[in-house]
Amino acid sequence: MGRKSTIARLPAEVRELIGALRKQGRTLDEIMEKLQELDVQVSRAALGRHTKQIDAIADHMRKSRDMARALTERFGDEGIGDLARYNLQVAHGLLMRLMISEEGEPIQLDAKEAMFLTSAIKNVTAAAKADADRETKVRAQIAAQAAEVAEETVAELKKVGMSAEGAEAIRARILGVAGA
Template structure:
C-alpha cells in the first residue's frame, strides 16, 4: 500500500466537509471552490475526484448489501429467528470478506489507504468478526436447546398418549414401558 492520500492527511473536519458537500450533491468543482475559500490549497482536483469516487464505490456496495439484506429478510419473514440471525451473520461475513478482497486485489487503493490509516476501522472489523463468532456460537446453542426442548416435549406427549391408550387397551405398565423404550427410545423415568 502507498502513502496516505492528500485527502487522508487533511484534518477530519475538512474530510467531513468534503463528505457533507458531496452528500448534498455538490460537484467536485464546487467542493474545490469551498476548499479554496477555506484556504485548503495542498490538494488537487484529481485527489478530490479519486476520494469522491472511492467513497461512492463504498456507498454503492453498502446500498447493494442493504437492498439484498432487506429483500432476504422480507422473503424469510415467517422463518424462525435462528434463520434470520444466521442470514445476518452471513451478510456481515460477506461484507468483511469483500473488504479484505478489495485489499488483496489492490484495485482500490483508496479503501486500503483508509483502512491502513484508520486503526479504529481495523479494530471495528476485528470486533465485528468476534461478534460474528459469538453470534454463530449463540445461534448453534439456541438450536441445540430448541431441539432438546422439542424432543422432551415429544417424548412427554408420546408417553402420555401411549399410556392413555395402553390403559384403554388394558395393557400393563411394564408392557407400556417396554413398548415406549422400543418404539420411541423413551424410558419410564424420562
C-alpha cells in the same frame, strides 16, 4: 505501501466535510469551491479520486443494504434486533472499505489478509447468531410471563363466577391461541 493521498493527509474534519458534501450530492466543483473558501489546497484530480472512492463505498453499502432487505423480506428477521442489524451493517461497511483501493477498485488480498478477512466475517456472523439467540430467549421469557398472567387471570375470573368456557376463551385470546 504507497504514500498517503493528499486527501488522506487532510485533517479528519475536512475529510468528513468532503464526505458530507458528497453525500448531499454536491459536485466536484462545488466541493472544490468550499475547500478553497476554507483555504484547503488540494488538486481537482485528488479530490476526484477521493470522491470516486466515496461513491464506490456508498455503492457497496447500498448493495449490501438492498441484499439484507431482500433477504429479510424473503426469510423474515426473527431474532435479529435493530442494534444487531446496525452493527452488522457497520461491520460489513468497514470490511468493504478495507477491500477497495483509493481509486475505488477492488484490492488483491494475500493469504494472510484473506484469512484475517474471513475471520472478521466469521466473528460478525457469530455476533449476529449470539444476538439472535439472546432475543429468542427474551421472547420465550416474555411468552412465559404472558402465560402466567393469563393463568392468573383465568383463576381470578373463575373465582368471581365466570364460567370455565368464558375464562378459557379469555385465556386463549390473551395468549393468541385457539380454544382450550
